[in-house]
Structure formats: C-alpha cells, structure tokens
Amino acid sequence: MTQQQHLLDLKELRVDRGGVTVLDIPSFSLCQNEFISLIGPNGAGKSTLLLSLLGLMKHETGTVTYRGAAVASPAQWLDLRRRTAMVLQDPLLFDSTVFDNVASGLKLRGVGRTEIKSRVATYLERFNLAHMAQRSARKLSGGEARRVSLARAFAVDPEVIFFDEPFANLDPPTRQALTEDMDRIIRDRGIAAILVTHDQSEALRMSQRIVVMNAGRIVQQGTPAAVMNHPVNEFVANFVGMETILEGEVANNRHQQLTVRVAGGEIDTVGDDAPGTQVYCCIRPENVTVTVGHPENKSSARNHFEGRIVEIAAMGPFLKLRLDCGFPLTAYVTRESFTELALYEGKEIHASFKATSVHLLPRRAV
Numbered sequence: 139m140t141q142q143q144h145l146l147d148l149k150e151l152r153v154d155r156g157g158v159t160v161l162d163i164p165s166f167s168l169c170q171n172e173f174i175s176l177i178g179p180n181g182a183g184k185s186t187l188l189l190s191l192l193g194l195m196k197h198e199t200g201t202v203t204y205r206g207a208a209v210a211s212p213a214q215w216l217d218l219r220r221r222t223a224m225v226l227q228d229p230l231l232f233d234s235t236v237f238d239n240v241a242s243g244l245k246l247r248g249v250g251r252t253e254i255k256s257r258v259a260t261y262l263e264r265f266n267l268a269h270m271a272q273r274s275a276r277k278l279s280g281g282e283a284r285r286v287s288l289a290r291a292f293a294v295d296p297e298v299i300f301f302d303e304p305f306a307n308l309d310p311p312t313r314q315a316l317t318e319d320m321d322r323i324i325r326d327r328g329i330a331a332i333l334v335t336h337d338q339s340e341a342l343r344m345s346q347r348i349v350v351m352n353a354g355r356i357v358q359q360g361t362p363a364a365v366m367n368h369p370v371n372e373f374v375a376n377f378v379g380m381e382t383i384l385e386g387e388v389a390n391n392r393h394q395q396l397t398v399r400v401a402g403g404e405i406d407t408v409g410d411d412a413p414g415t416q417v418y419c420c421i422r423p424e425n426v427t428v429t430v431g432h433p434e435n436k437s438s439a440r441n442h443f444e445g446r447i448v449e450i451a452a453m454g455p456f457l458k459l460r461l462d463c464g465f466p467l468t469a470y471v472t473r474e475s476f477t478e479l480a481l482y483e484g485k486e487i488h489a490s491f492k493a494t495s496v497h498l499l500p501r502r503a504v
C-alpha cells in the first residue's frame with residue numbers, strides 16, 4: 139500500500155441481505171491520489187462496497203471516515219457525496235440534451251450559471267462531445283452515452299470518483315479510448331479513484347493497488363504485480379494468477395526490438411516504447427518452454443534463462459511449474475513431458491520464450 143495520506147477509511151463493515159452476510163470487511167482505505175481496482179467474481183460484493191463507502195447501503199456495523207473525520211450524520215454523508223462522483227455501467231442519462239446532462243451535477247450542487255457553462259464546455263471538449271452539446275441524450279450510441287456520463291462525473295470536480303464497470307460491453311477501441319481519457323484526467327487533477335472491473339488488463343494498467351474480493355471479503359490486496367505473481371491462495375491464483383507479470387523498464391529500443399530490464403534479468407521483446415518507459419511484461423505460461431540442460435540447437439526464442447523449479451501444481455492435463463530464473467516465471471508442461479524430463483521441485487532447468495510472446499502493458503508509477 140502507498141505511504142500517502144488516507145482519504146477514505148472504512149472499519150468493521152458488515153452488510154446483511156436477506157439474512158445472509160454479503161459483506162464483511164474489517165478495514166479498507168483509499169489514499170490520496172490513489173487508483174484502486176476492485177476485482178472478483180460476480181456477487182463478490184464489489185458494488186455493495188462502493189455503495190457502502192457512500193452511505194447508500196443499509197449496514198449492520200461499520201464506520202467511515204473521510205480525511206480523518208467521522209462520516210455519520212445525514213449532513214456529513216451529503217457532504218461526502220458532494221465531494222464524490224460515481225459512474226455506473228448504465229449511464230442513466232436524463233431525457234434532455236447532452237449539455238443539460240453534463241450540467242446536472244453542477245446544478246444540484248448550486249453552482250452559478252456562468253461557472254456551469256464554462257465547466258460543461260471544458261468537459262464536453264475533453265470527452266469530444268462539444269459538437270453534440272444540443273443533441274438529445276436519448277439518441278446517442280452506447281459509447282457516446284458513456285462519454286456523457288464520464289463528462290458529467292468529472293464536471294463536478296470530485297475529490298474521489300467511483301467507477302462501477304463503466305466500460306462493460308463497449309467495443310475494444312472505444313473502451314481503450316475512454317480509459318485513456320479517464321486516466322489522463324484523473325492524473326491531471328489528482329483524483330483518487332476506485333474502479334470495479336472484470337477486465338484484468340484494465341485493472342493492471344490503471345491501478346496502483348488491486349483489491350481482490352470473494353464472497354463479501356477482501357481476500358488479497360497489493361500492487362498489481364504482487365497480486366498477479368504472488369496470489370495468496372488457490373482462489374486468487376485461479377482468478378488472476380495465470381500469467382507471469384513482471385515490473386520492468388525499457389532499457390533500449392533498436393528498430394522496435396526492445397530490451398526490458400526486470401528485477402533479476404533482461405527480457406527481449408518487441409514494441410514502440412522508448413527507453414525509460416515503465417512497463418509490465420506479461421508472459422503466458424503456455425508460451426514458456428522448459429528443457430533440461432542447455433538446448434543443443436537453440437530455438438528461435440530470443441529469451442533463454444537458467445532456472446530452478448520452485449513449485450509444481452497439478453492443473454488437469456497439465457502441470458504448472460513455478461520457476462525461479464532470477465525473476466519468477468510460470469510455465470505449463472504436459473504430464474508426458476513432466477515424466478520424460480524427470481522434473482521435480484528444486485531441479486535445475488532451462489526456460490525459453492519468444493520475444494513476440496511477451497505482452498507489454500504500460501505501468502503506472504506506484
């Protein structure tokens with residue numbers, strides 16, 4: 139977790155629904171300028187947690203503090219909600235113009251007319267909506283409607299913003315463009331954010347901290363690399379831990395042949411990133427080849443490492459090998475190869491993978 143100042147703190151929260159406890163969170167915090175992604179299967183309690191942080195969910199026990207001050211009375215909850223914006227999967231637009239929709243949060247907060255005009259114009263521009271300001275919000279495409287709901291949320295100049303699957307069901311290019319716009323504004327304005335998402339690469343790209351939930355509880359939280367590479371239990375491993383994800387920095391770029399420096403080694407890959415770019419190297423276990431002894435005929439793979447098997451786990455027809463090659467690496471082998479290579483925990487092996495099988499993601503500084 140970051141050492142920054144806590145903004146929102148929640149303690150001893152329990153929410154029951156229909157006689158069943160659906161949320162049981164001893165403590166949860168959001169820090170200043172922090173971006174958290176909440177991930178977990180359907181029904182894990184992600185949306186309920188967001189609503190509870192805003193006092194919009196009846197709870198059995200629990201306290202919320204904002205900047206160290208208790209939020210308890212109706213006036214304090216209202217004040218917290220006014221500092222916060224929420225963007226939902228359903229954009230929930232009013233039957234009015236795009237301009238009126240973006241202005242609605244400002245009107246509610248009693249902002250003056252001139253200020254409303256100027257702020258709405260700013261966010262219509264930032265979300266590429268200026269040309270449709272007078273269009274009916276009911277006649278927008280799904281992507282345009284999401285843009286309006288984002289513009290409306292940012293226009294109120296929130297200190298904290300909650301996103302509950304805001305980009306679900308959008309085509310990948312639209313989704314990518316919207317997340318980039320949103321990310322830029324959040325960083326520019328130093329807004330703290332919590333994103334509920336089912337898209338793990340989105341969580342990885344956007345957040346400084348990932349919080350994994352299951353059955354109403356937080357089962358793990360940490361930096362994206364920590365959660366992805368060191369899942370605390372089988373549930374998290376099955377949910378997120380299918381790839382090796384290494385924090386790295388591009389060391390050089392020769393005609394799009396990149397060398398990325400990671401803790402404990404250097405990885406060759408391909409891409410456009412300039413030296414110094416902070417990245418994650420994602421390597422799928424099925425793309426890693428394990429051999430014993432140095433291969434006599436070097437394959438076309440650019441990446442070759444000597445390593446050791448740290449752990450072996452059965453996974454249906456495969457075995458999953460956790461390797462230490464100076465950095466952690468996960469590989470799959472069939473049961474047949476496992477027997478042929480006479481593998482065991484502690485055995486020295488050789489691991490290789492192609493430059494083209496390394497998937498690079500931009501990394502936010504933590």
Ligand SMILES: Nc1ncnc2c1ncn2[C@@H]1O[C@H](COP(=O)(O)OP(=O)(O)OP(=O)(O)O)[C@@H](O)[C@H]1O
Nearest residue numbers: 155156160178179180181182183184185186187334
């Ligand atoms: N109106 C309701 N009455 C009773 N139980 C409910 C109600 N709404 C949600 N729940 C239960 O509360 C739990 C948490 O639901 P929640 O919507 O917070 O999960 P989620 O992680 O956001 O799921 P999803 O990814 O599907 O959106 C689930 O077990 C759900 O079945």
